[in-house]
Amino acid sequence: MTESKQKDFIQPRQTKVVKGNVATAYAAKSARVQVISAYPITPQTTVVEKLSEFADSGMMPGTQYIKVESEHSVMASIVGASIAGTRTFTATAGQGLFYMYEMIHWASSSRLPIVTAIVSRGVAPPWNIWADFTDVIACRDTGWLSSFVATHQEIYDEILMSYKVCEDFDVLLPKFVAYGGFILSHTSKPVIIEDQDLVDEYLPPLPDEKGWPHIFIDPERPMMHGNLIMPSGFYSEFRLKIHDAMMRAAEKIKEAAKEFEKMFGRSYGNGLVQKYHLDDADVGIMIYGDLALQMEQAVDELRDEGYKVGMVKLRHFRPFPIEDVQEIAKSVRVLGVVDRATAFGSPTGGPVSSEVKAALYNTDIKTPILPIISGLGGREVSLEEQKDQLKALVKMYETGELPEDLIHGTLWHGKLEVK
């Protein structure tokens, strides 16, 4: 990539009414990604289409777009490109993510700062292509950072922030940025596409020809990677290093969010969690993804009715914001945790609510937690239903008793009942 080519391609700040998937493509463009490899899958397809359009029309000079035959090859080629020392991007969803699962580990265990958008969809069978975060959460233990976003603008912003965090030499891990299929991906909203110069200033410089500090392809400095480690070798220690980097990423996420706010004027809480009317709330609800946006309105309406309710939007699932969760649970009297995902056989059946409970063990926090599961497979969750969820929590606070219709301790909200 030549310097002069880069100069030709300066985009001023502009607001565009775009679909969520197009905002994703614009984020990759603004981040000046050098290699894209992708395979289409609903509801991610329009990300790929838009990126290939950008690459083909010359709007992304210096970007290589690789066409491959499957998601497994997508991640394999992205891993190769990243090892060679480039900023890389891809997007996938549901079954496609599962098909690349083996290579997902190659990315994280090679400590490559790859950013991948996940347009989350339900897991088959039965086939389902609508919003449900079980796909990205199924990659919980892969060593990838993962975040959920709630708005169109946040998709664009979070992808930029992700490159900043992932490429930090103290982190060097890949990251998923997940948003609900169709609800964000195929609806249109105004999105600010930031000034290219400002984005360049915010992000770390693109890797030079020497590549990353820990892995590179250079005939002058030959190295072998992907070797075998015997049980007596440092295998366990390298796993510990991934965990340590992940835990330290929490601070970097906070710094990236703070700097983003300073530069672009948009705030996402502390980066890990974003609170809404939580300071004086007796009843709190934790929620993530696109459902969080509508929950703000539900909170407003219950506040109008005189209930002291508040909400926290969970932005990062990995690293899990342990300290924030503890502080929030301590500040409220009852806490509900809404999952639009499943974790079969876990303590609550919901992945995030199980983690919240785990984060509070061995502390003096005794706040009751109500796990809620709703909106699976893209099922519409209306404003009224979200208000019902809040009211169930209010009732729990007033009476001190759990709701009656729990199943294995969890409120499966909005179940169909045919009369």
Added chain:
Amino acid sequence: MSESESKSESEKWKDINKSKEERPKVQEYKNWKELPPIPISFAIDASIGRTGDWRTFRPIILEGCNKCGICWMYCPEGIIKKNEEGEFEIDYVFCKGCGICAKECPTDNIKMVRESDIEDD
């Protein structure tokens, strides 16, 4: 955060990023904090041992060699070298004695001799 002291992690591993001349020949680390982010290996001679030790039969190039180079092409270990006079020599430090060169030699000028029958060295 978890452990604040882990921030002062050893930077020694960053030497792997230097040129081939400047970087250490062998990486040595004491504990997990000193380790680089991922395990990597450098190419060094005989890193997995002197494979010539495995040999039972030694290939010997005889006088009548016509320097055609077929043994050099077929050697799976790449240890047959051409010297300045254009003659072929076998590196016995790494030759495993597989015998492919002897089998392929069109003029039958490579002889396989049992190691125990060789008196010198």
